[in-house]
Amino acid sequence: MSAQPRPRVGLFVTCLVDAIRPQIGFATLQLLEEAGCVVEVPQAQTCCGQPALNSGDDRDAAHLARQTIAAFEGYDHVVLPSGSCAATIVHGYPDLLAGDPDWAARARAMAAKTHEITSFLADVMGYAPAGRRLNASATYHDSCSGLRELGIAAQPRALLSHVEGLEMRGLPGNDVCCGFGGTFCVKYSDISNAIVTEKAEAIEETGAEILLAGDLGCLMNMAGKLHRRGAKTRCFHTVEVLAGQADGPAIGEEAS
Amino acid sequence: MSALPDFKDRAKAALADPVLKTAIDRTTGNAERKRAAALAAFPEFEAARARGKAIKDHVTAHLDHYLEQFERNATARGAQVHWAADDAEARAIVTRICLAAEAKLVTRAKSMLGEEIGLPHALADAGIERVETDLAEHIIQLAGEAPSHIIWPAMHRTREQVAELFKAGHQPPPAAEDPATMVQSARRVLREKFLSADIGISGANFLVADTGATCTVTNEGNAELTTTPPRIHIVTAGIEKLVPSTAHAFALLRLLVRSATGGEMTQYTTFHAGPRRPGDADGPEEMHIVLVDNGRATMLANEFREMLRCIRCGACMNHCVVYRQIGGHAYGGTYPGPMGSVLTPVLDGLAASRDLPNACTMNGRCAEVCPVGIPLPTLLRAWRRRSWREGLEPGSVRAGIGLWAQLARRPRLYRLATRIGLPLLRLFGRGGWISRLPLAGGWTDHRDLPRPAAQSFMDQYRAQQKGRK
Amino acid sequence: MTARDRILSAIRATLGPGKPPAQIAAEAVALLDPADTARPRLAAPALPDAFALKATALGTSIDRVAGMAELPQAMARYLSAHGLPPSFAMQPAPELAALDWQGLAPHPGVAADEPAALGLALYGIAESGSLVVHSGPENPILMAFLPLHHVVVLREATLLPHLEDYAARLSAQAIPRNAILITGPSGTTDIEGSYVRGAHGPGFLHVILIAEPG
Numbered sequence: 048m049s050a051q052p053r054p055r056v057g058l059f060v061t062c063l064v065d066a067i068r069p070q071i072g073f074a075t076l077q078l079l080e081e082a083g084c085v086v087e088v089p090q091a092q093t094c095c096g097q098p099a100l101n102s103g104d105d106r107d108a109a110h111l112a113r114q115t116i117a118a119f120e121g122y123d124h125v126v127l128p129s130g131s132c133a134a135t136i137v138h139g140y141p142d143l144l145a146g147d148p149d150w151a152a153r154a155r156a157m158a159a160k161t162h163e164i165t166s167f168l169a170d171v172m173g174y175a176p177a178g179r180r181l182n183a184s185a186t187y188h189d190s191c192s193g194l195r196e197l198g199i200a201a202q203p204r205a206l207l208s209h210v211e212g213l214e215m216r217g218l219p220g221n222d223v224c225c226g227f228g229g230t231f232c233v234k235y236s237d238i239s240n241a242i243v244t245e246k247a248e249a250i251e252e253t254g255a256e257i258l259l260a261g262d263l264g265c266l267m268n269m270a271g272k273l274h275r276r277g278a279k280t281r282c283f284h285t286v287e288v289l290a291g292q293a294d295g296p297a298i299g300e301e302a303s
Numbered sequence: 304m305s306a307l308p309d310f311k312d313r314a315k316a317a318l319a320d321p322v323l324k325t326a327i328d329r330t331t332g333n334a335e336r337k338r339a340a341a342l343a344a345f346p347e348f349e350a351a352r353a354r355g356k357a358i359k360d361h362v363t364a365h366l367d368h369y370l371e372q373f374e375r376n377a378t379a380r381g382a383q384v385h386w387a388a389d390d391a392e393a394r395a396i397v398t399r400i401c402l403a404a405e406a407k408l409v410t411r412a413k414s415m416l417g418e419e420i421g422l423p424h425a426l427a428d429a430g431i432e433r434v435e436t437d438l439a440e441h442i443i444q445l446a447g448e449a450p451s452h453i454i455w456p457a458m459h460r461t462r463e464q465v466a467e468l469f470k471a472g473h474q475p476p477p478a479a480e481d482p483a484t485m486v487q488s489a490r491r492v493l494r495e496k497f498l499s500a501d502i503g504i505s506g507a508n509f510l511v512a513d514t515g516a517t518c519t520v521t522n523e524g525n526a527e528l529t530t531t532p533p534r535i536h537i538v539t540a541g542i543e544k545l546v547p548s549t550a551h552a553f554a555l556l557r558l559l560v561r562s563a564t565g566g567e568m569t570q571y572t573t574f575h576a577g578p579r580r581p582g583d584a585d586g587p588e589e590m591h592i593v594l595v596d597n598g599r600a601t602m603l604a605n606e607f608r609e610m611l612r613c614i615r616c617g618a619c620m621n622h623c624v625v626y627r628q629i630g631g632h633a634y635g636g637t638y639p640g641p642m643g644s645v646l647t648p649v650l651d652g653l654a655a656s657r658d659l660p661n662a663c664t665m666n667g668r669c670a671e672v673c674p675v676g677i678p679l680p681t682l683l684r685a686w687r688r689r690s691w692r693e694g695l696e697p698g699s700v701r702a703g704i705g706l707w708a709q710l711a712r713r714p715r716l717y718r719l720a721t722r723i724g725l726p727l728l729r730l731f732g733r734g735g736w737i738s739r740l741p742l743a744g745g746w747t748d749h750r751d752l753p754r755p756a757a758q759s760f761m762d763q764y765r766a767q768q769k770g771r772k
Numbered sequence: 773m774t775a776r777d778r779i780l781s782a783i784r785a786t787l788g789p790g791k792p793p794a795q796i797a798a799e800a801v802a803l804l805d806p807a808d809t810a811r812p813r814l815a816a817p818a819l820p821d822a823f824a825l826k827a828t829a830l831g832t833s834i835d836r837v838a839g840m841a842e843l844p845q846a847m848a849r850y851l852s853a854h855g856l857p858p859s860f861a862m863q864p865a866p867e868l869a870a871l872d873w874q875g876l877a878p879h880p881g882v883a884a885d886e887p888a889a890l891g892l893a894l895y896g897i898a899e900s901g902s903l904v905v906h907s908g909p910e911n912p913i914l915m916a917f918l919p920l921h922h923v924v925v926l927r928e929a930t931l932l933p934h935l936e937d938y939a940a941r942l943s944a945q946a947i948p949r950n951a952i953l954i955t956g957p958s959g960t961t962d963i964e965g966s967y968v969r970g971a972h973g974p975g976f977l978h979v980i981l982i983a984e985p986g
Contacts (some may be wrong), residue, residue: 060760060761062711064760065721065759065760065761066721066724066725066755066756066759066760067753067755067756068753068756069756069758069759069760069763069764072760072764073760073763073764076764088761088764090714090761090765091714092714092761093710093711093712093714093717094707094711096708096711098704098707099704099708100684101665101684101687102687102691102696102700102704103684103686103687103688103689103690103691103692103696104691104704104705104708105688105691107704107705107708107712110708110712111708111711111712114712114714191664191665191666191667191668192665192666192667195666195667195668195670195671196667223624223668224624224664224666224668226624226664227664228663228664228665228666229664229665230700230704231661231662231663231664231665232745232746233743233745233746234661234662234700234745235311235314235625235661235662236744236745236746236748236749237311237314237315237318237749238318238628238629238662239664239749240748240749240750241318241628242624242625242628242664243749243750267752267753268750270753271736271746271750271751271752272750274736274750274751275738275749275750275751296735298735298753299734299735299736299751299753299754300735301734301735301754326964329964329965330964330965332965333961333965334965344812345812347809347810347811347812347813350809350810351810351811353810354803354804354810357803358800358803361799361800361803365787365790365791365796366783366787367780367783367784367787367790368790368793368796370779370780370783371780372793380947380949386774386775386776386779387775388775388778388779392775436972437962438960438962438963438971438972439960439962442962442963455961455962455965456962457962457963458964458965460963461964462963462964462966465963482963482964482966482968483968485963486960486963486968486970486971487970489971490970490971490972493972494884494885494972495884497972498884513943514942514943514947515947516947516951522958522959522960522961522971523958523959523960523971523972523973524917524971524972524973524974525971525973527913527914527916527917527950527952527973528914528917528918528972528973531913531914531917531950532914542779547797547800547803548800548939548943549938549939549942549943550804550936550939550940551800551803551804552939553935553936553939554804554810554811556935557811557812557935567812567826567900568900568901568902568953568955568956569955570830570954570955570956570957570958570959570973571952571953571954571955571958571973572902572952572953572955573950573951573952573953574947574950574951574952575949575950576947576948576949576950576951577949578949579949580907580908580949582908582909583907583908583909583949584864584907584908584909584910584911584912584913585907585912585913585914586907586913586949586950594779596775596779596782600779600782600783600786601782603782603783603786603787604782604785604786
């Protein structure tokens with residue numbers, strides 16, 4: 048027998064990346080291929096259902112869970128560039144479908160092979176980027192779902208340490224929520240604003256040129272606040288830097 | 304501020320109060336640092352937490368057994384045990400004991416259960432003078448307020464504000480505004496009250512089933528001064544406070560103190576087993592214990608059972624981004640913060656408090672610091688589920704989620720919608736940003752929105768794949 | 773139905789038939805086993821050292837003396853060091869009354885503004901630096917709370933390693949009305965979280981640690 052067959056990975060780009068920042072999806076795709084995966088992008092994907100789940104609308108959340116499971120369960124692994132969407136599949140789906148005899152086992156099986164991208168690269172594929180350089184200073188915010196529901200903290204930092212020239216600066220309160228919270232940020236926008244204002248102040252105080260995080264929702268919140276405040280901080284998803292794409296436009300910058 | 308009927312209005316008023324923010328930052332910042340240091344010095348914390356959780360679950364699973372055992376042993380020590388199914392019954396029992404004793408002056412050691420059942424108002428209605436002896440409760444009694452935190456009830460007040468209250472409320476007023484001088488002034492004023500009270504009322508941190516003792520923990524020593532000199536000692540306690548034995552109480556106390564204040568042990572940990580014995584040098588002649596259900600037996604039966612593990616340490620609120628912005632009063636219930644957002648719908652009804660479980664980012668920090676492993680975000684989500692099911696969520700939210708879900712459940716239609724929607728949305732932007740967007744003021748009032756892509760990832764990817772073929 | 777019946781029947785409706793009490797008790801005991809993995813280690817190998825480290829960290833002062841006979845001198849030393857009068861409240865315990873108090877003036881009652889009081893601890897707990905006091909005919913509880921300076925005599929022989937060891941002693945004897953663990957002087961952090969000593973109870977806690985066995 049020759050080497051192990053390359054794992055087949057279903058890439059779930061998530062609804063926010065799909066609409067707001069496709070670059071993150073392509074960076075994820077590139078990294079997965081570099082890591083030796085065969086990547087496919089099922090056309091039946093839309094949203095993981097998190098907004099419904101967090102609003103208490105279990106019926107719609109369960110519909111989307113079944114749809115997503117049906118689209119992805121045939122792959123060896125399911126990978127997402129988002130800790131919170133991955134956590135929805137890993138923890139939310141088995142919970143949502145626990146009482147459904149046709150789907151409970153499928154939800155658990157799906158959960159067992161679903162990964163957030165940086166943890167998949169570091170923990171499952173043992174991948175490290177090679178030949179990447181970015182002469183800049185950056186700081187990293189730990190998005191809450193990835194951090195607390197999936198234990199993602201060391202993996203992105205370890206991967207980023209392979210990018211030459213990148214100076215990582217500590218962010219005080221790196222594990223404190225940015226105030227996004229999905230629909231929370233519009234339902235309770237005054238409170239959300241107060242939280243993200245403190246986060247933006249902390250980011251600015253690091254003096255870092257770049258803010259990195261692993262969830263586009265949180266990044267949009269922080270980037271949007273930083274821009275409103277007139278800060279010059281540029282914001283990228285971690286995978287964009289890992290894939291060597293941080294020489295392109297940051298979040299909120301248009302390609303020229 | 305707390306008079307505003309709507310959570311969002313109360314929150315907005317709190318956010319506009321820079322003095323409140325200063326006070327919250329000082330106290331919660333301190334609490335967070337001290338807890339972290341206490342845990343760093345206690346490498347066995349995770350094991351202790353697992354044990355604490357198991358102890359609480361064990362008691363919950365045998366709650367009837369332990370209640371009866373406690374009652375038997377407390378009665379054997381001479382205490383009188385009363386049962387109250389709800390807050391009104393609990394108030395009535397306490398008031399009846401006070402009136403029967405012709406009590407004029409009652410001293411009280413801080414108890415959140417007492418707040419939960421509305422004891423302060425009930426005593427006032429019965430014409431009984433109530434003196435709060437915990438320093439923070441003394442401060443808010445002078446201010447005519449409710450607690451804003453379960454460990455530091457006056458944490459919303461800065462030292463400057465406390466100085467104003469003491470200047471008006473202490474005779475003679477304190478000589479200076481530093482905390483030490485103000486504490487001395489309160490010590491002097493309250494000392495007379497301790498010794499002249501007819502009845503002392505306390506709560507209980509633990510009810511020890513195998514000895515029939517109640518346990519209070521304080522750092523000030525006010526509980527013992529409240530419960531020892533008067534003729535009568537009344538304890539009001541929730542039925543979830545039971546522990547099998549003194550050793551189990553200690554296992555939980557290690558978690559409680561470190562999580563609450565970052566200390567290792569409270570200065571005074573006192574077990575009260577009945578009234579004065581023959582020959583005792585001091586102590587009350589009567590001890591009454593009021594066991595209060597008030598929704599707890601219902602929680603035992605529903606999806607909120609795990610909340611019965613709560614030991615009222617306050618760590619969840621100290622580490623909550625929402626609490627740290629709006630403080631405790633904005634929540635509008637007896638208990639604020641994450642644990643309060645689970646409990647208030649039980650106590651006040653979901654219709655009156657549906658905002659609380661929703662006003663949470665689900666970041667999970669509360670569950671991370673909870674010393675008895677309560678999955679607070681999961682319980683908050685359970686309230687959201689009920690609120691949705693019972694139709695309590697606003698129509699705009701239901702319509703928004705419903706419309707979006709209809710699209711998301713139809714991938715082809717969803718693709719079409721993004722194909723039409725993204726270019727439309729881009730029209731509102733300039734450069735890479737959208738700074739004003741109709742119907743999205745919740746976002747754009749406070750922050751800019753990155754302009755969406757002209758073409759979705761899925762369309763770009765499909766085009767690429769076609770190009771490759 | 774009484775409230776008691778309503779509460780218990782609601783609980784039983786949820787929990788179903790209970791296990792035999794002996795089985796519940798055995799499960800409860802098993803929850804605490806093994807003790808060492810879920811509690812802090814002692815601050816030092818020897819109990820007196822461990823106790824002293826924890827107690828002093830909390831602001832308790834300690835004077836270690838060889839025997840009970842030296843107690844009056846140690847008390848005199850403490851009182852004069854703090855500029856206190858020679859008159860102080862003393863717990864009415866025979867082993868204290870039997871000592872020669874020389875120039876000092878102990879008295880039995882405790883006044884509302886008593887400057888200092890001297891009492892005996894039943895046990896000390898090394899894990900936490902706690903002193904244990906039980907109420908009784910010879911032990912007014914207010915003696916530990918009214919004075920500004922609380923001086924406590926603790927014999928090294930009564931030191932227990934952990935809180936559980938005290939719990940075991942407690943359950944092996946007649947339960948007192950009040951059992952109190954005193955761990956440092958009275959304090960509060962209620963004004964902006966800043967620590968102030970002497971909130972309601974003693975602002976000063978002093979332990980005279982006696983080396984000789986009882």
